[in-house]
Structure formats: C-alpha cells, structure tokens
Amino acid sequence: MTKYASGSGEVKDMALHPAYTVTNIQTKIRTLDGSKVTYSSWKKLFPLYAKAYKVLDHINDTPEPVDTNPGYLQWAEIDALVLQWIYNTLSDELMVRILETDTTAQAAWNKLKSTFLNNKGSRAAALEQEFTNLVDHLRDVENPITQSRLVLQMIRGLPPEFDVVGAYINQSSPSFETARSMLQLEQHKQKARQNQTYSVLAALTSVNRTPQNEAVGQRNQGQPYNNYSSRGTGTRERGFTG
Incomplete structure (x- = not known):
C-alpha cells in the first residue's frame, strides 16, 4: 500500500x-x-x-x-x-x-x-466609513442606532492598552461623543508617555557623549607615546635655553 x-x-x-x-x-x-x-x-x-x-x-x-x-x-x-x-x-x-x-x-x-x-489600516478606515454610512441609513429609515449600541460598537475590539479606559466606559455608559473623547484623550496620554520614554532614553544615551567627552575620548585614542615624548622634549628645550 x-x-x-x-x-x-x-x-x-x-x-x-x-x-x-x-x-x-x-x-x-x-x-x-x-x-x-x-x-x-x-x-x-x-x-x-x-x-x-x-x-x-x-x-x-x-x-x-x-x-x-x-x-x-x-x-x-x-x-x-x-x-x-x-x-x-x-x-x-x-x-x-x-x-x-x-x-x-x-x-x-x-x-x-x-x-x-x-492592509488592515486602510481596511479599518473603509470599515469606519461603512459603519458611518450604516448609521446614517438606519437613521433615514427611522431606526437609528442608540447611543449605548454606538458606544459598545466603538469599544469592542480595542487593543489591550485601552482595557482600563474601555472597562470604565462600559461601566459608566457615557454618550458616544464623551466616550470617543475619552478614548482620544487616552490615546494622547499614551503617546505622550511613549515620547517621554524615548526622550529619557535619548538623554541617558547622550550623557557620555557630550562634545567635551568626545573630544577627550578622541585625544585619548590618539598616540599617547608621541604626546608624552613631545611634552618631554618641550621641557628639555626650555631647560636648555634657560
């Protein structure tokens, strides 16, 4: 077989x-x-x-x-x-x-x-437009979507970083506009925290990279034996002329 x-x-x-x-x-x-x-x-x-x-x-x-x-x-x-x-x-x-x-x-x-x-970014934008059109069409036939359904639809499927604010919105049942503002505010806060983190990391990285330290580092990476010999020669010359 x-x-x-x-x-x-x-x-x-x-x-x-x-x-x-x-x-x-x-x-x-x-x-x-x-x-x-x-x-x-x-x-x-x-x-x-x-x-x-x-x-x-x-x-x-x-x-x-x-x-x-x-x-x-x-x-x-x-x-x-x-x-x-x-x-x-x-x-x-x-x-x-x-x-x-x-x-x-x-x-x-x-x-x-x-x-x-x-294509999820462009697809998300298209779906958002479709959702808006659906809301308008339901309103046209006198069957509008309630505020609570709009809020639930908006917070459904939020990424994990919005779990806290999403849970609060779900419990407090705000209006659609208020809930959207809360999410936008949370998004701005997270972005600001992220930018602040990047700034702190950049500052810590640059502590040891000041122009003075870099210049010293460059001099130290030169030829110390020749520099020492040069200083020694200069001293002997001054002693000879004196």
Missing part, C-alpha cells in the same frame, strides 16, 4: 487518506472575496475542514518532512491538494495575488494572511 509522510514525519497510508474523498471543496468552504465572505470567517472555517480531513499540519506551521524522507513525494501530493483547496476557495482577484509556482500550502496560507494584515 502506498505511504505518505505527515508534516511530523509520521508515515501513513495514502490510499486511506480522507483528503482524497473531497471532490469539490467549494461545496464545503465558501469563496473568500473580502465582502460577502470575510477573511476572518474564511480562516476560521478552512481549518475546521483541514482538521476533519487530516491535513491541518499543512497550514499550521508544522515543519514539512525533509525531501529524503521515504514518504516525502506522497506528502507533497497531499500538500498540492491542500494548496488547490486554498486557491479554489479564493476570488479570482485574491488568487492572482498569492498565486506562485513551486510553493506550498503553508506558504500560500501565510501569504494570504499577510495580504490582509498589511
């Missing part, structure tokens, strides 16, 4: 591998397009099927077997199958962005992840 090697190096029966029973991955995982199906949803769903069909080790950073492993060629076939799953569940635009020759499922998985993480 044909064997293949898993990412951990374990040799398994390839003929019994459940990945080969998947005839159309698109019937199980919806196509990631960034709008109807978001990356966060897709990356949660894909590993579920990868685990169910015993190929999770191809996308979870498990080291691939060395090419001298007896089952390496069979592992590579399974990996190519998983790579096809990734490509076949992406929109044409996304597939073109990560499509490469002589790559692995893990490399494609990581490249897709980087594609979305690198």
Whole structure:
C-alpha cells in the first residue's frame, strides 16, 4: 500500500487518506472575496475542514518532512491538494495575488494572511466609513442606532492598552461623543508617555557623549607615546635655553 509522510514525519497510508474523498471543496468552504465572505470567517472555517480531513499540519506551521524522507513525494501530493483547496476557495482577484509556482500550502496560507494584515489600516478606515454610512441609513429609515449600541460598537475590539479606559466606559455608559473623547484623550496620554520614554532614553544615551567627552575620548585614542615624548622634549628645550 502506498505511504505518505505527515508534516511530523509520521508515515501513513495514502490510499486511506480522507483528503482524497473531497471532490469539490467549494461545496464545503465558501469563496473568500473580502465582502460577502470575510477573511476572518474564511480562516476560521478552512481549518475546521483541514482538521476533519487530516491535513491541518499543512497550514499550521508544522515543519514539512525533509525531501529524503521515504514518504516525502506522497506528502507533497497531499500538500498540492491542500494548496488547490486554498486557491479554489479564493476570488479570482485574491488568487492572482498569492498565486506562485513551486510553493506550498503553508506558504500560500501565510501569504494570504499577510495580504490582509498589511492592509488592515486602510481596511479599518473603509470599515469606519461603512459603519458611518450604516448609521446614517438606519437613521433615514427611522431606526437609528442608540447611543449605548454606538458606544459598545466603538469599544469592542480595542487593543489591550485601552482595557482600563474601555472597562470604565462600559461601566459608566457615557454618550458616544464623551466616550470617543475619552478614548482620544487616552490615546494622547499614551503617546505622550511613549515620547517621554524615548526622550529619557535619548538623554541617558547622550550623557557620555557630550562634545567635551568626545573630544577627550578622541585625544585619548590618539598616540599617547608621541604626546608624552613631545611634552618631554618641550621641557628639555626650555631647560636648555634657560
């Protein structure tokens, strides 16, 4: 029976591998397009099927077997199958962005992840605009979002450094504008503390780098033997002329 090697190096029966029973991955995982199906949803769903069909080790950073492993060629076939799953569940635009020759499922998985993480700033701005438009549209149909829902939406998913102020906002239930001002103030305070830290470090670093100390250091790094000889010669000359 044909064997293949898993990412951990374990040799398994390839003929019994459940990945080969998947005839159309698109019937199980919806196509990631960034709008109807978001990356966060897709990356949660894909590993579920990868685990169910015993190929999770191809996308979870498990080291691939060395090419001298007896089952390496069979592992590579399974990996190519998983790579096809990734490509076949992406929109044409996304597939073109990560499509490469002589790559692995893990490399494609990581490249897709980087594609979305690198654009998170612009994506955040776009989502903020979409949220603003949604608020306006709900107001137009006389179903406005309440202040409390706006506040909860704003503080949801804040980074860890805003945990304290976020908890306070959640408990005090201020208006949306007040909560936003509190977050902006906290952001300014954190930035000021960071700048102050940099200033202190810079000052400590420059203590031993004053112009006088640098000049002394440069003189000391010269040729002390010649300097000493020069001073000695000068003394003897004065004694001779005197």
